[in-house]
Amino acid sequence: MKNSLMIGDVLVSPPVLSAPMAGYTNYAYRELLRRLGGVGLIATEMVSARAFAYMGERGDEQPARLWGVADEPRPLAVQIWDNCPETLEELAGTLARDFNVSVIDLNFGCPAPAIAKRSASGSYLLRDPNKVGELVGRVARACAPKPATAKIRLGLTADTINARDVAQAVEGAGGAALTTHGRTARQMYSGRADWDxxxxxxxxxxxxxxxxxxxxxxxxxxxxxxxxxxxxGVMIGRGALDRPWIFREISQLLRGEEPDPAPTLLEQRDLLLTHYALVVERFGVERAVTLMRKFACHYSKGRPGGRNFRDKVCRVQSEEEFFAVVANEFVVEEPETP
Ligand SMILES: Cc1cc2nc3c(=O)[nH]c(=O)nc-3n(C[C@H](O)[C@H](O)[C@H](O)COP(=O)(O)O)c2cc1C
Structure with a gap:
């Protein structure tokens, strides 16, 4: 059984990675995953190299998405995106030297119009494996000896699948690992990932x-x-938003152990409240309430009564309302006494 992998000198054990997800894999979520255990490598949300450069010129603070990164436990991967070699290498160098992050990952998979169309970055770059190679090479040199990795999709469309060419470009340029999401950019998130x-x-x-x-x-x-x-190795994104304890289960299976039973309803409630407390720590109460709506919806997927919970939690306006909805919905039905 595969129990670990190496990204440069970084041991990833178990070989199970948490996917970068913009809007989700912030400090609070990463800390929650760490507490639950079983993740080999955790990634940040993607960070715009251009925004980082502008902020540096203006003397602003670091981008919000780097909040927590300097101090949290390692290993940690920070994902960055842009199409300009100089801009990327500047951020990669800073992340490697000043933030001491374990792995710098380059995004070549994002199909969102703001990234792929308007910024000619993310999955847009899959059309040009040479350009991908150039960017990986520049970043790899800038962050050495820290490893640089790339995350790609299969290609732009079903007719232009070129992941093998891109993979060779990444490896040839000094990339230390490659993650492949088994969809094309055109698919966005529709259809099924093609593991063949x-x-x-x-x-x-x-x-x-x-x-x-x-x-x-x-x-x-x-x-x-x-x-x-x-x-x-494998990387998991949305599956872990619904069941963040999935990594612990996988690590137990990989060790040949029987996985712990899924958390009970009350344990899931406590997890949700822990997550809320972490989000408050990071964003303050007002934003935390808004942010928790989407996280709370994920937690309730597949649970009896989940739809009712989602209907209510997606409308909460205050901490009191959030607590009330959680308290009302996560109740254990006592068996009736005869
Ligand atoms: C809300 C959301 C945000 C995402 N943000 C990123 C991102 O910042 N960088 C990236 O490389 N992929 C991003 N992805 C793609 C995921 O990393 C992953 O490749 C994709 O969701 C497929 O894996 P899954 O089926 O396990 O979720 C995002 C996906 C979702 C659903």
Missing amino acids: EIAKVKDALARIPLIGNGDITTATEAVERLTNYPVD
Whole structure:
């Protein structure tokens, strides 16, 4: 069984990574995952290298998405995006030297119009493997000896799948690992991730690890992907928003142990409240209440009564309302006494 992988000198054990997700994988969520355990490598949300450069020129504070990064436990990956080599290498160098982050990951997968169309970055760059190679090379040199990695999709469209070419460009330029999300940019999040296409990328790589990503929602599925596909690791995003304890379950399965039972309703409530307290620490009460609406909706997926809970929690306006909805919905029905 695959129990670990190396990204440069960074040991990722177990070989199970938490995906970068803008708007979600902030300091509070990362801390929650750490407390639950079982994640080999945690990633930040993507950070705009251009925004970082502008802020530096204006003498502003660091981008909000770097909040917590300097001090939190390692290993930690920070994902960055842009299409300009100088801008990227400046941020990569700062992250490696001043923030001492473990891994700098480059985003070549984001299909959102603001990134791909308007900024010619993210998945837009998949059309040009040479450009991807140039950016990876510049970043790898700027952050050495810290490793630089890349996260890609299969290609732009089903007719132009070129992940193998991009993979070779990444490895050739000094990238230390490659994550492949098994969708094309055009698919956005529709359809299913194609793990057979992910598997084909492995032949294109001579030495660096391949991390497969897309649609893993249970611990058994994660182990099945690791066992049946030629990937060195797996990355999980949305599945862990619904069940953040999935990483602990996977690590237990990989050790040959029976996974702990899923948290009870009351444990899930406590987890939600812990998450809320962490978000408050970071964002203050007002923003925390708004932010928790989306996290709380994820937690209740697949749970009996979940829809009713989501209807209410997505409208809460204050901390009192949030606590009241949580207290009302996470109640254990006592069996009736005869
Ligand atoms: C809300 C959201 C935000 C995301 N933000 C990022 C991001 O900042 N950087 C990135 O590389 N991918 C991002 N992704 C893509 C995920 O990292 C991942 O590749 C994708 O969700 C597929 O994996 P999953 O099925 O396990 O969620 C995002 C996905 C979602 C749903």
